[in-house]
Structures are given as C-alpha cells and as structure tokens.
Amino acid sequence: MIKYILRRILLVIPVMLGVSFLVFTMIHFTPGDPVITILGETASQESIDQLREELGLNDPFLVQYFNYVRNIVVDQDMGRSYVTNRPVANEIIAKFPNTLRLALLGVLVSVSIGVPLGILSAVKQYTWIDNVAMFFALIGVSMPIFWQGILLILLFSVVLGVLPSSGFNTVQQMILPALTLGTGSAAIVARMTRSSMLEVYRQDYIRTARSKGLREFMVVTRHALRNTLIPVVTIIGLQFGFLLGGAIVTETIFSIPGVGRLMVDAIRQRDMLVVQGGVLFIAFTFSIVNLGVDVLYGFIDPKIRAQYK
C-alpha cells in the first residue's frame, strides 16, 4: 500500500512541472510588456531597462523558467504582483481558504444530495421516484451554475429575504454559494451513482445475498453500496476539479474574495504573474485531490491493494 501511495506521489511531480512549463510559456508569450504595466507608459528608458534587468526579463526563456520554479520550490516565492507589488504567493494564500471552503462545501452538497438520490433511483428503478429523481438530475446537469446562483438569490434573498446574497463569513452567507456550486455536481453524482448501482445490482453476489433471505436494506447497504463506490469516488474526485473551476464563477456571483475573483481581476488588469500563480495553485490543489482519490481507491478496492503487496 505504501508503495502504491509513494508511486502516486511521485507521479504528481512531473505533471506539476509540466503544468508550470505550459502556463509559464503561455504567459511569457502574452502580448504586452510587464515592465510597462508596472512603471506605466511614461517611464524613462533607463528605469525600464533597470527594472527589466532586476526582474531577470533579459535572461533567456529557459533560464527565466528555471528561476521561477526554483523560487517557488525553495522560497515559496511566485514573484510580485505588477499592480499591488505584494508577493503573489501571499495574495493567493490569503484568498485560498475561501475558495477551498467553497469547493469543499460544494462537494458536501454534491455528495449529500447526489449519492442518496442515485441509490434511491436505482433501488426504485422505473418507478415514479426514479423518473422524478432523474428528471431533476437532468435539469441540474443542464442548468448553468451562474443562472442557478441568480435564481437562488432571487428566491432566498429578494423574494423571501431569508439569506444574504453576498459575503462569505457567516454560515448563512455560505448556504447559497454552496448550493449554487454543489447542485449541478449533485446531479452528475446522482446519475453516476444510479448507473453504477444498477450495474452492481445485476451481479450474482447480489442475487446470492437476496436468496440467503437478507432484507433489501442490508443487500443495498452491505453488498451493493460498497461495490458502487469506486466509480462514484472517481466522479467525485473529477467533480472537485469542476467545482474549483466553478468556484471562480460562484465567487463572482456572490462577491466572495477567493482565488477565482483574484484571477479574474488580475486578467482585467493584465497582472499576469497573479494569473500564472493562481492557475498553478489551483492545478496543484486539483492534483493533490486526485492523489487523495487514488489513495482512497487503495482502501476501498482490495484488488488495487493486492497489486502492490
């Protein structure tokens, strides 16, 4: 098991180096001069040259990339924002808890609605319960989260006046963003759980469990559910990436100061180091979550454990 976990951890390193190279290359070749962004159009040639030298922008491309990665790994330094002159890493770390909290709440909503709905739908296949659940799942999958957010604000903030439409400090403020982000994902999880459960239901060991005289509740919870989990955990892991992406939009709707909003503002101000840092940070988080999901497989699936014994 430890061999399996170590192998997965080692696989994250080349992927992260690849992501950093990809993002660095893209941003490097973006039109516009960062020195002009910092000093303004009216700066003298002398100060432009001096700052360019200080920032290492005269170095060859690969040297610049190597320095960037070395600074991140050794000093946790992602450079300074062109606009605020504050360290990019500090800006991201200050905003990241909100984004992470939002994404985790989204996962919570997604799992607590999606998994029971999927199980219920599979157990009651082809009944009205299944039809209604899958109809709502289809609507959930098709509804853009930004529209859903607006509708939730309209209902709970404007019409009923029971929940606030912005901010992210109190529990009340977190409910609407979490619902907005998690509902679409819940629909996907529900559909996945249903189809996974139906596949397990066709297996011989389920028939055996029933023929032993076990109650249906026991068949579902003891035999079917555990075997349904692998694809469901996979989809939840993948959904986390979707939720991190969705958090950018959700932060915009509810004015939440997170990494997503930071990046959107940075793009508008052409503050490309912040954009670069934000993308890297979210990709890193996503990779860690995927790593966690893979490790979880090892615990859920004895077949994976056996491979690495």
Place this chain on the structure above:
Amino acid sequence: MSVYTEKRQSLWLDAWRRLRKNKAAVVGLIILVMLVIVAIFADVIAPFDFTTQNLNAVLQKPNSTHWFGTDNFGRDIFSRVVYGSRISLRIGFIAVGIALIVGGSMGAIAGYFGGWFDTIVMRLVDIMLAVPTILLAISIVSVLGPGITNLMIAVGVSNVPTYARVVRASVLSIKETQYIEAARAMGSRDFTIIFKHVIPNTLAPVIVQSTIGVAGAILSAAGLGFIGLGIQPPNPEWGSMLNAGRHFIRDHPHLTTYPGLAIMVTILSLNLLGDGLRDVLDPKLQD
C-alpha cells in the same frame, strides 16, 4: 468491399432506428433542430436589431411588442436571445470541431503508432487535465484576449485532452482487430488504414462525446461571458447578457430569466440527445 459497406450502413441505420424509439433523444433532437433553425434565420425571426437602443422603452416587462421585455438600454431581449443562439451554437460547434480535429488526430496517431509519440501525447494530456477545463479556457483567453474567435480557440483547446483520450482509447481497441490486420496484410499504408478503417470505426464514441461536448463548450463560453472575459457587449451572448442583467435582478428579473432559459434549453437538448446516442451507439449498453 460491398459486404463491408453494407454492414456499415446497417449499423448506422440500426442506430437511427433505435434512436427514433428513444423519446427523450427525439425530443432533444427536435429542440436542437429548432434552435439551429432559429440561429440560421435569426434575421427573419428577430423583430428588432440586437443593438437597437430605445431609451424611451428601457427595462420594460414582457409585453405584446417586446415578448421578453427590454433591457436597461431599451434593447429587445427576445431579439437578443434569438441572435444569441447564433453565437452560442457557433462557439459550441466550432470549439468542439477544433478539439476534435486537434485532439482526435493526436489521439488517433498516438494510439495507432504507440511509442514515443504516444508517451508525449499522453503526458501532455495528463498535464492539460491537471488544470480544470474552465480555468484552462480562462488562461488561454487571458493570453489571446477577448473576442469570438479567441473564445472558440480557448474553449476548443481546453477540450483537446478529452478528445485525444477518447479517440486514443478507441483506436487502441480497434487496431488489434482482424480487419485492420487484413488491411495491413493486403499492403495498405498506415495513412490509408488510419483514415479509411480506424477513424470511421471510432465514430460512435466520438459522436457521443461531441454531442455532450458541444453542451460543455456552450456552458464554458457562457461562463466566460458571465465573468466578463468572453464575448464583449453589445454582442448578445447569453452568458454576458446574464451578467449584465444580474444587476437589475431585484426589480427586473426578466433580464436574466430568458437568457438563462435559453442556455438551459440548449444544454438540455444536447444532453438528451447525447444520452440517447450513448444508449444507441455504446455496444456495452446495447444488450
């Protein structure tokens, strides 16, 4: 040759016959065809130009002249939603086309030849998949700048890894089949085998993925529009219309209702059709 053609035709005819029996898929297809017709004939259907402002008729609720009401510039929302279908569908189909051509070719060549090219392509795919799709699209837009062409490229490129994976997986299973072996034994060149035998046989999973992919591309483009990085005003893109309308949500919710509904109906139709196509074309589900 004739036997092969006949069999291929019967597969697609059979698929069409079964698709017609799937009510949800037929509903999806009908809605999609209607949306395409609306997009093509937007000039005829829309009663007003999408940029025409009428400052004497701002923020009107839906009425007999303005079926979906007017926005804060007095522009007819119905006309803007109708023209918006043209933009959204165009972005959806072209972005998926880009993803399919680039990703599909990469996946087909990687899967067929294997070796170092396969390793490079698959590592590149892993790297791209480590960045959430919408974030990748945002990064590309931030580099290229806003605009409809850049948006199509951004959304298309961010979906390349998905298609590379789907096509590669399909090619890997097909290249071991006997008819490929037979083609090779008859002296066909690799290029001919890939384009004449392998790619046509990967079409089923690609069609399913593309149908759902168009929905994803439309959602990504609308999401970018919503956060202000997509199509710029006064172009009537549904996402940016929602963004503009949300500031008036308290007293004029109709500004966001219709563009939101338009996105949802479009995505719903593509999902219904995609689900139906998967049932029909995926051999694992056919029994």
